[in-house]
Amino acid sequence: MRSGVLWLMAGLSMSLAGCAVTQPQSNEPPPLSEASFNTRILELETALSQQCQASAAINEQQLDQQQVLTADIREVGSLLRHLRQEVASLEARDEEPIIIREECPVAEASQDNKTLLGRSEWVGLPSIGTYLKARVDSGANTSSLSATEITRFERDGEDWVRFKLALNEDDVVVEQVRDKWIEAPIERRVKIVQASGEESRPVISLLMTLGPIRENVEFTLNNRTHLDYPVLLGRRFMMDIATIDVAETYLHERPEFPGGAPSDQAADDEAADQDDTEE
Known part of the structure; x- marks a missing residue:
């Protein structure tokens, strides 16, 4: 009987041990108090505010x-x-442009005795290095030079213009300057009123020779290839220094320039002129 009791006690011990082994253990944290909860919320708000401020600073720096x-x-x-x-x-x-600088005229002609000009004359442009045929016309106010590819630009704070001489194949010129770029300061602009409308043209000043005359002359720049003469001399040039005899032509010799033809060969070029009227 005693052995039976021992066996019963052993069985109960094993049953109790099994229950102890299979009983699950709880890992849940202990419940927070209200004070701990509020403290945690404040910590999170502070961290979030700091992150927002840092992000705003980064965005401002990037901007x-x-x-x-x-x-x-x-x-x-x-x-x-x-x-x-x-x-x-x-x-x-292709090469360096011809840059026009202001030159002082030399008074070779007497101001008391006006120079007589024909309706057509040879003029020299020393700063460009060529001679050209000119139409002398007291009906025109301002003198004009035939130009193409006229481009305005700025140099040292001043308005300048770059252009080439606008010439026909039969126009007489020192050939080496025919396609040269020329640069000159703009003196002013003039408004030209024509049947086709108004046009603004730049005006430059060039030293010009004509017989005994050596003067700085203002020229408007425009394309004259549809006319017979690349240069037009108006009454502003002639005032007080010259008069015109429309019955005469080429009263003064053609000036000479390096690369150009001698003046004694000008007769053939003069004979090729047509007695046409211009503007």
């Missing part, structure tokens, strides 16, 4: 950097445009 980069890009773009213009200008020119 400043973007504005600086945008300004730099615009400046570089402006420099590139100017460089392209300069490169295009240099590529368009």
Whole structure:
């Protein structure tokens, strides 16, 4: 009987041990108190506020950097445009341009005795290095020079103009300057009213010789290839220094320039003229 009791006690011990092994253990944290909850919420709010402030500072810094980069890009773009213009200008020119500088005239003609001119005369342009035929017309106010590819630009804060002489194949000129670029400061602009409308033309000043006359003359620039003479001399030039005899032509010798024909060969070129009227 005693052995039976021992067996019963052993069985109960094993049953109790099994229950102890299979009983699950709880891992849940202990419940928070109200004070701990509020403290945790404040910590989270503070951390979030700090992150927002840091993000705003980074965004402001990036915006400043973007504005600086945008300004730099615009400046570089402006420099590139100017460089392209300069490169295009240099590529368009085979040689250095003729740059017109202000020259002082030499008073070779007496102001008391006016020089007599024919309706057609040879004029010399020393700063360009050529002679050209000119129509003398007291009906025109301002003198005019035939020009093409007229381009305005700025040099040292002043308005300048770049152009080439606009000439026909039969126009007499020192050949080496026929296609040369010429650059000169703009003295002023004039408004020309024609049947086709109004036109603004630049005016430049060039030292001009005609017989004994050596004067700075203002010329408007416009294409005269549809006319017989590349130069027109108006009454502003003739005032107080010259008179015109429309029955005469080429009363004064053609000036000579390096690369040009001698003056004693001008007769053949003069004989080719047609007695046409101009504006």
